[in-house]
Amino acid sequence: MAETEFDVIVIGAGPGGYVAAIRAAQLGLKTACVESRETLGGTCLNVGCIPSKALLHASELFEEANHGTLAKWGVKTSGVELDLDAMQGGRKEAVKGLTGGIEFLFKKNKVIWLKGHAKFTAKDAIDVAGTAYKAKHFVIATGSSVTPLPGVEVDQKAIVDSTGALELVKVPGHLVVIGGGVIGLELGSVWRRLGARVTVVEFLDQLLPGMDGEVRKEAAKIFKKQGFEIRLGTKVTRAEKKGKGVTLTVEPAKGGDAETIECDTVLVSIGRRPNTEGLDLDKAGIQLNKYGQIEVDHEFRTKVVGIHAIGDVTPGPMLAHKAEDEGIAVAEILAGQIGIVNHEVIPSVVYTMPEIAGVGLTEEDAKAAGHEVRTGKFPMMANSRAKTNREPDGFVKVIADAKSDRVLGVWMIASVAGTMIAQAAQAMEFGATSEDIAYTCHAHPTHSEALKEAAMAVTGKPIHV
Numbered sequence: 001m002a003e004t005e006f007d008v009i010v011i012g013a014g015p016g017g018y019v020a021a022i023r024a025a026q027l028g029l030k031t032a033c034v035e036s037r038e039t040l041g042g043t044c045l046n047v048g049c050i051p052s053k054a055l056l057h058a059s060e061l062f063e064e065a066n067h068g069t070l071a072k073w074g075v076k077t078s079g080v081e082l083d084l085d086a087m088q089g090g091r092k093e094a095v096k097g098l099t100g101g102i103e104f105l106f107k108k109n110k111v112i113w114l115k116g117h118a119k120f121t122a123k124d125a126i127d128v129a130g131t132a133y134k135a136k137h138f139v140i141a142t143g144s145s146v147t148p149l150p151g152v153e154v155d156q157k158a159i160v161d162s163t164g165a166l167e168l169v170k171v172p173g174h175l176v177v178i179g180g181g182v183i184g185l186e187l188g189s190v191w192r193r194l195g196a197r198v199t200v201v202e203f204l205d206q207l208l209p210g211m212d213g214e215v216r217k218e219a220a221k222i223f224k225k226q227g228f229e230i231r232l233g234t235k236v237t238r239a240e241k242k243g244k245g246v247t248l249t250v251e252p253a254k255g256g257d258a259e260t261i262e263c264d265t266v267l268v269s270i271g272r273r274p275n276t277e278g279l280d281l282d283k284a285g286i287q288l289n290k291y292g293q294i295e296v297d298h299e300f301r302t303k304v305v306g307i308h309a310i311g312d313v314t315p316g317p318m319l320a321h322k323a324e325d326e327g328i329a330v331a332e333i334l335a336g337q338i339g340i341v342n343h344e345v346i347p348s349v350v351y352t353m354p355e356i357a358g359v360g361l362t363e364e365d366a367k368a369a370g371h372e373v374r375t376g377k378f379p380m381m382a383n384s385r386a387k388t389n390r391e392p393d394g395f396v397k398v399i400a401d402a403k404s405d406r407v408l409g410v411w412m413i414a415s416v417a418g419t420m421i422a423q424a425a426q427a428m429e430f431g432a433t434s435e436d437i438a439y440t441c442h443a444h445p446t447h448s449e450a451l452k453e454a455a456m457a458v459t460g461k462p463i464h465v
């Protein structure tokens with residue numbers, strides 16, 4: 001095979017693409033991965049999951065020291081100071097270590113990194129930096145980018161998107177977050193903990209669309225208690241830069257009188273859209289759906305034979321672990337094996353404090369799908385470990401089918417919900433009933449006992465409430 005010919009060429013080295021490339025190479029396929037960024041790892045490792053979690057962790061430590069949480073446990077601190085440069089240094093180090101790690105894995109697995117922007121020239125050929133490459137199979141894993149908001153132009157100084165919000169060199173006096181979704185609440189939490197006043201402007205009448213209704217309501221209460229100012233049912237119509245600050249014009253989403261909000265930084269986080277521009281998909285014969293996504297079947301095949309697509313560029317939740325699992329599955333399929341992703345069981349986590357997590361159907365979706373449901377709820381306040389740790393906020397909710405008792409969804413707010421949700425996902429993957437979870441012995445004292453008790457509550461038999 002010529003040097004410019006491959007069994008598989010993956011376009012994009014985010015969690016979907018780099019994982020697909022590594023697995024394809026492990027399975028003996030001659031594999032290349034095209035990436036136009038300077039470093040591998042895509043949105044997630046460079047400007048998404050990893051840097052945001054580094055700042056969430058560091059800001060949480062700062063808040064614990066600065067606001068007396070540690071002192072309540074007898075750990076007295078005085079003169080707590082923020083060294084934002086050092087904190088940002090920690091973020092950069094985390095990103096450098098992990099992106100470098102992918103480069104090492106590419107070399108180890110003999111994945112060729114084609115540096116540059118890929119565009120199709122035919123259905124079996126692409127151009128990267130002036131060189132033509134051919135492959136038997138292509139996997140499009142080009143990910144997503146920030147959705148712009150008309151009238152609010154991002155300059156990455158006073159008006160930032162998530163990338164700019166990760167790189168601020170000064171704590172804003174007043175940060176306005178447009179969009180009360182995952183990015184707004186995670187990055188809003190970072191800057192609130194470090195001292196900013198934070199206002200969240202959300203178009204809908206609740207935060208966190210897509211999550212269970214009770215979780216959304218409780219989350220709003222908790223965030224307000226933490227000091228967030230939350231303006232629900234409100235839209236931003238204009239942003240005007242004045243000196244170093246910004247004047248935002250807002251009005252009720254359903255129409256009404258406009259008013260202004262003064263602030264020094266604005267974060268635009270109203271969602272993300274698939275990256276397909278400049279790929280010349282028309283030359284490959286691929287059309288986009290009305291959301292700009294590439295449609296695929298359950299084996300990640302597009303309508304064009306030989307071209308597959310995975311991750312954020314395809315329909316479904318825009319999550320790194322969904323992209324990764326699809327990466328593994330598509331590579332296994334291309335190598336002639338069976339590759340499966342159960343899209344009914346993809347957990348999602350918001351890494352605020354407390355964390356918010358869910359898997360499967362919300363109660364609203366379960367009812368809309370025609371299920372008669374039985375739910376069980378257990379408050380973290382009654383969980384011995386959470387109470388001992390003084391982490392009383394939140395609850396676990398199990399949604400089961402009333403006839404079969406099969407678990408349809410699990411939703412929770414708890415300090416370690418992101419870790420606890422894995423158990424719920426695994427139980428659902430194995431087709432568990434609420435009784436299966438209720439009769440599984442859970443170690444004491446752990447936060448996970450709240451899941452067991454919520455499962456016991458489905459049949460009205462929790463012990464500790």
Ligand code: FAD
Binds near residue numbers: 042052116279322
């Ligand atoms: P991406 O990671 O977007 O990677 C696509 C890559 O393709 C990019 O590197 C891009 O440069 C490259 N590319 C695009 N077009 C071309 C081309 N034509 N030629 C060559 N290269 C190209 N998800 C979670 O699950 N957990 C989290 O905690 C989390 N936190 C997040 C925090 C933030 C601030 C953001 C913005 C996102 C977060 N996400 C999180 C979402 C997660 O980052 C994405 O779901 C995930 O990165 C999608 O993976 P992907 O492989 O589909 O695409």
Ligand code: NAI
Binds near residue numbers: 149203204208318349
């Ligand atoms: P999002 O879809 O989570 O939230 C966007 C919010 O903006 C929604 O609540 C929406 O109603 C609101 N909105 C839309 N237009 C608006 C307007 N004009 N004015 C006010 N509000 C408006 O999108 P977000 O937060 O930008 O994140 C993008 C994606 O990145 C998420 O969908 C998620 O998949 C991924 N992500 C995942 C994380 C995680 O897993 N922990 C962390 C961060 C991002």
